[in-house]
Structures are given as structure tokens and as C-alpha cells.
Amino acid sequence: MLVQISHFVQKLYDMVSTKGTLFNGPHVRLPLNGIYFFFEKGQKIMINGKEYNRIVRVGINEKQGNFRKRIRGHYKGNIEGSVFRENIGWALLERDGMKPREIYKTKRRYKQANSGGPLEEEISKYFSETLTFKAFAINHEKLAIYEEVLIGALSIYYQYKIRRKELNLDNWLGLHSYSRKDKIKRSGLWNSNHVVLVKCFTPLLFETKVNLSNFSTGFLNKVFTDLDQNIISAP
Template structure:
């Protein structure tokens, strides 16, 4: 448990340390590896924090989603969307423009929601995100809990004295003053007084521990009743060829149960993912 006198800086340190145990993702990550509901934390090359003199990657954005089941779409909208589908992209694009030319005439239109965009800026934002940003995430199923934790996380990191941006941080050129002052690519909640509570930190600790890299495992999904390797013949080929002789519905039921239990995949997503190997038995990667 966290002592009641735990300072805000200590709370922020605990969050950063717990997130370090989680897998780190980027634009190449398959959506099947991500939860369907959760909170995500972006990191940016060159940005670090120094809690207790330990250099760690600094959280530069905290975000979630309102619509249940929309986590993967939100991540995709950041890496591959437009400034109208992602406020994150809008912040980045504005900063890139202001760094080159503070008086860029396109800036006003760029910052206006639902106004037509500029393809060359979108391409620059996409390149920046793909080359210099990564993220970690924790699964949180309940919408109200997601939104509450998001606010408390943003407020805590924004107020942490050890999480200040570097002089070269792109966000120093952001059009949004709250981005520049907070050191986060966030606007909402950076001035909130609702910082993380002891209970919230314990909750995040449990979620991070349950999904840490050390606790991830590989589960083999059964696809036939027997596997009989034959010399140099690929075992996978035997599995595939034996399918026509073994029609056991209970194996499909087990496969669905394992997909549902050990991952966040929807049934149709799981079947599509694994069936691609059934159709291409020699393609294992």
C-alpha cells in the first residue's frame, strides 16, 4: 500500500515504473495484440523523466476512448488518421508548422475541427509518429473507470516536477498553451486537481502486473486430433493434412474458449486470425 503522505512526484514515479513492465508497441503492432478497451500512454524519442535520479522514458500523452470496443480504432486513428480524427495529430501538426514558420497561414485552418486538411502536413505527422513515438497500454473494460483514471493520470503527470520536457521537445512549439505548459500532448485534464488516489494507483499496479511482459505466454490452439511428423516433412503440414480425417467439433469449441479466455479477441477476429494458417500451412509468421 502507498503511504498517505506519498507525494505527487512519488505517485508519478510509481506509475512510470509499473508501466515499464509492460510490452512497448508501435505503428507496426498487430491490432490482435492490443486490448479492445483500455488506456494508453505514448512515449516520444528523446523525452525522459528522472524520478529518484533514474532515467526513464517520459509519458508524453495519456488517452482512452469513450465508445466500448474502440481501443484499436483509436490507436489506428493516431498513426494513420487525419487531424480531424485525432486531436493528437492536430497538436503534432500544429507544432511542426509553428516550428518551421510561426506565421504559417495554414495554421488557423489546420486547428479548426472538421475543416479540410493539408495532405503534406498529414504525411509529415504520420512520419513523425511512426518514427519517433511508441506506446504502452493497460486494459480497462469499464467506461467510467477508464475516463476517471485518464483524468487522474493526466493531472498527476502534468503536475509532476520530474516530468518536464526537454528544451528540444516538439511540444514547445504547440499552438495549444496547455500542451506547452504541461509537457503533455494533452489539453483536457492538465489543469485538473483530481490527481491519482491511493486506490487508483493500486488498481493500475494490479492491471500492469497482470499484463506484464514476464507474464505473457504462448498458448497453442488445437486444430486437429493428432500430429504425426514424418521425417523432414513439416509437422505443420501433417497437422493440416490430417484435418480432413478428423472432424471433431469439440476442438473448435476448445479453440474458441481459449481465444476468449486468454485474449481480448472477439470470436470472429480470433477465427480469422488462426484460419489464415489453416489456409496457408507453410506460412507461420
């Protein structure tokens, strides 16, 4: 299974690095329904001797026709409406020595205290200066399973690279994050849902539930082909 996932991720990076437009905010050419891959300034990954900008978050629009609003919510919204913004904001506070866990105790209190406040400006600035993305127009009924597969595959692959000391996250803001089972820190992704935590690679054992059929060669090829044919390019 690890071989199939590694091959899939390598193909994915080759495709994403050469195709599609890199966006840095809302855009009229974005699809109504789709998948996004976010990249973060300074985050790189080496695969087969080639350096790529590292995918740091995968996401979709859960509500039909809501993709553009979803992107706008990340860049210009608030922490109540965007889990991505919520996690970035918490990590910024932790990085700057503000100790949000001691102050707020829970994510709920953190959001109540900071929604619409000065922290929102810092988050928006971080997005505009640091985060870019590529988008794929995918039918809405496919989005949930594709998101699950992509986050699962990338999280497994990144943990493998980290264990082999081939991926260094020391300068990544996500190391200051707070998530259940430290999924963000351990996976190298600004995702928690669908992250697959690996207990051991030899043999391959998981801490979290995983649907093995998601990572069959046939299904991974199907996901890749759909993404490859539907990446968004703006003139």
C-alpha cells in the same frame, strides 16, 4: 498531496519501464478497451537518479470496443479524427516556421486546410519514426476516471520537476504546440483535457479545477494495481 502523486508516478515509471510490450503502431494483441501511454524519441526524465523514457501522452478509447481503431487513427488517420495528430501537425508547422496561427487563425481552419493533404504524410512519418506506446486492458467503465487521474497526476508532477529545473523540455516538439492556456507546453504532455495547471507549489494552489479525491493514496493505489495487472505483453 504532492507526496502521494510523486510516489504514484515513481511507481508507475518503475512498472512501465520493466513490463509490457512497446508497440509502434496497430497490433492484433491490443485490447478492445484500454489505456495507452505514448513515448517520444529523445524525451527522457530522471526520477530518483534513474533515467526513464518519458510518458508524453495518455489516452483511452471513448467508444466501447474502439481501442485498436483509436490507435490506427493516431498512426494512419487524419487530423479531423485525431486530436493527437492535429496537435502534432500544428507543432510541425510552427517548428518549421510556417506560422499556422497567422495563416489559419483558428484550429478549425487549420484542420479544414490540411485534412487529407501533404501534412498528413508528415504527421504519419513522425508517428512511425518517433512515437511508441504501451497499452493496458482496462474495463471500459473505468477508462474515463483513470484517464483523468493519470493525466492530472503526470501534469502536476511534470510541472513540479520543471519548476525545480529537473525536467528540460527544450528539445520537445510540444513546445511548438497551440492549446488552451498553453496546457501542452506547460504540462509536458500532448494532452489538454484533464491537465491540472499549478499556480504555486508552496502552498499547493491550482489554476484549474481539480478533484482532490482523485489523488488520495487509496485511489492512486487502486489505479496503479489495475494498470500493473493488465499491461499488454505480445509474444
